[in-house]
Amino acid sequence: MSQIIQSDQISTKTIYNFSAGPSVLPAPVLRQAQEELTDWRGTGMSVMELSHRGKDFISIAEDSEARLRALMPIPDSYKVLFLQGGATGQFVGVPANLSTASGVADYVITGQWGQKAYAEASKYLDKLNVAARTDPHTYVPPQGEWRLSRNAAYVHITLNETVNGVVFDQVPDTGDVPLVADVSSIILSEPIDVTKFGALYAGAQKNIGPAGLTVVIVREDLLARTRPRTPQVWDWYAMAKAGSMLNTPPTYAWYIAGLVFAWLQDEGGVPGIAEVNRRKAEKLYAAIDGSSLFANPVALANRSRMNVPFTVATDELEREFLAKAKDAGLVNLEGHRSVGGARASLYNAMPEAGVDALVAFMKEFENAHG
């Protein structure tokens, strides 16, 4: 949420940003970043200007990792990497670091990002198995229906599909085969039992901080499987040994992430924010389900609490809805360019008041057009 001061400098307008990413950041974080922008704690330098090898930045990096570990929580038997290249980079990072001699990996595809992860991995592994794929992407098929390989190196899922608004209602049990999840749009929004996964990865630009930072959480015993020709920036083992500083890390994004983690700790941590997130999503789905203009196609059990796609009755009404919402300060409600429609992303930093404003606007729009 931010206040923009209009040109007459008298009226102010509240903006609620429903973007799927890069997305809204907590206002206190932005204010602190502003205060510290040119002089980080008496150094006379911006964090952007600090050497990543100097003690000041090392303290920022360590503090940030410690907060993330406490928030999730992440056991000591897992390494946390702060990398570049986005979640898309990790579509390659996963097969490059986790494939085994068998060369087989299983993918469960429940939306567009899972499909992309699969397509990218198929350039690196000869034997990829689609254990399940939904069409349309409106649900998560029960694990009993998956066709898992006998000796897969890993099973890949997208825990929350950002475009389709589809979330796993429970973490699958893949036994001894490491479960790997893209958690870009769900990390830190609700408790995730890290111990059920071999590896987790997330682009930061939703619930962590600015774009440019990618977090990988990997069980230590899975490191050292890295394929020999893996470029060092994708090499989890090498990066883990170098404290994510094999080359210059995204220092400023790492610092902002630390501020976001501190903010989240103040907000009651992940359980605290999860309760708010549950309320926000319930309010929006209730507004959609109670209307004759708006609709969401996702199975009830798999409706995402972070990304809520919805359609508006006709193309014309959809255009009008999006334009008027924008005028009302409810911005970035357009659906992903590949699917159209509308989508409200309700990440941690979206205040409940933003959802209340959206729901009120939807009711008003429906009354005017219903």
Ligand SMILES: Cc1ncc(COP(=O)(O)O)c(C=O)c1O
């Ligand atoms: C679930 C998911 N995976 C992957 C990506 C791609 O992330 P990046 O742009 O960081 O590569 C996104 C981006 O929105 C996403 O939501």
